[in-house]
Amino acid sequence: MTDxxxxxxxxxxxxxxxxxxxxxxxxxxxAVVGIAGAAALANKDSRKKIIQGIDDAKEKVEDxxxxxxxxxxxxxxxxxxxxxxxKDATGDVVKAAK
Numbered sequence: 001m002t003d004x005x006x007x008x009x010x011x012x013x014x015x016x017x018x019x020x021x022x023x024x025x026x027x028x029x030x031a032v033v034g035i036a037g038a039a040a041l042a043n044k045d046s047r048k049k050i051i052q053g054i055d056d057a058k059e060k061v062e063d064x065x066x067x068x069x070x071x072x073x074x075x076x077x078x079x080x081x082x083x084x085x086x087k088d089a090t091g092d093v094v095k096a097a098k
């Protein structure tokens with residue numbers, strides 16, 4: 001049963017739209033990072049350290065990429081070997097069943 005004397009909740013809720021808050025938060029965060037980045041790049045020593053850090057990160061990513069590619073290739077070889085073994089075993093089972 002519904003109590004008709006009870007106050008009904010409004011359809012509109014108070015407060016801030018979460019999407020709007022997220023957009024504003026992202027914009028403020030980007031501005032802070034941009035300002036900090038500009039301040040760091042203004043100093044020659046800091047600029048050199050940042051560029052060196054970026055170069056080091058690129059090299060690390062390349063090393064990781066090469067390692068992953070090697071492991072993928074090894075995995076593909078293992079899968080190929082297993083598939084061939086299964087094919088051979090299946091052929092043997094079919095011949096034995098005849």
